Amino acid sequence: MYYSLFDVFSIGIGPSSSHTVGPMRAAKKFSDELILQNKISKVHKVTVTLYGSLALTGVGHGTLNACVYGLAGFEADTIDLTLNPLEKIKTEKKLFLAGQKEIPFDFDNDIILEKTTFLKEHSNGMKFSAFDKNNAVLKEETFFSIGGGTIKKQDEIKKEISQKEIFVPFPFDTCDELIALTKKHNMTIDQIVMKNEEALRSFHEIREGLGKIHKIMDESIEGGIHHKGELPGGLNIQRRAPRIYKRLKENFIQNNADPLMVIDWINLWAFAVSEENACGGKIVTAPTMGSAGVIPSVLRYYERFAALKSPFQKEIGIGIFLLTASAICSLYRTNASISGAEVGCQGEVGVACSMAAAGLTAAMGGSPEQIENAAEIAMEHNLGLTCDPIAGLVQIPCIERNAMGATKAVNAARLALRGDGEHLVSLDNVIKTMYETGKHLNKKYKETSLGGLATNVLTC
């Protein structure tokens, strides 16, 4: 199954692709269908029921707000949060459904949290119900947010329609197939992805889209560096990126550089994006929101510290990085999962680390085998990584974990580039192992905040 670059890197609002972007898309789809089915004028009331992980961590992850935004017709990549659209809905208890019909909406009662019910298809389930003035059901739909902002309806997930088949000239399901394609056609991984993308959209659209992804990643770094204050949610955590930046600048001015300072910069950039994400800012899923700090950080490391030693011009290297990283994500989405609720954090920060390692290796001129080696090393040392966010907020351990994922990705790329591409463990085997490990993880460690740090750290 081929997942497009633009499925992998989509733009949305934080703090979670599965718990914020996915539910927002599902709610928007539901309200759009009310229009398409000519039911909108009859709607008198709408309720949202969140199940399992969405119910348990939805308050901290912004799921409730996201559902309401979607019902009101907002889209994740275009919503203007500075207008604070929720304020009016919460104070006036009225919702402008699909931007077309005003209905009463009580934020506290019309969103139901079924914390002990896990739908069998996936732990991120949600149901939207629309009622007429006699309280009869006009429309009811259950969706699942399966990771990276992707949603499925109940019938789609039951039939295991994982994604609409899309035709691309160089399809691949496994890394072995991908490497074989590079050999057969004498192409690099990024060239294969580019050819596949060109089958889906024009060259101009791809270039523009890549530019936009890079721009939003950059803006989220800059925003995180300069925005001060406390993260929302009640843990009383101050943003750390502005302080790290100030100290790094002071060290620079005093010519007080130490040889490992590059690690501080990588940490800074990962913190900056992750803190923007925690505050509900505009972010690129890479491959999820919770793990969105890793790739921008490693990409900026490439731009600032590594590009001079790369065989490519910087702009070309950035494209190679992102195209290669998206191919690696496609393998994880096809053969495993990028959902913390399904496989723990190995599917989020673990996959981001693997993608970033591959992207950096490619941008530094690594062979397909070295790229596979880097992606494999990066995931191998994230196997078993649990998801246990304190208070259901994408803050602890998530923000620091992004920094650790970014530095690990750089190390994995360096290890692979020092070798000749020969390695015993294949990426396909590591992906299979990650998925099996995730399936065996207790649900306490899969984005439920029922175990791990979430229960061992007192928050009040």
Ligand code: SF4
């Ligand atoms: S622990 Fe990892 S998977 Fe869980 S919310 Fe944080 S970043 Fe996402």
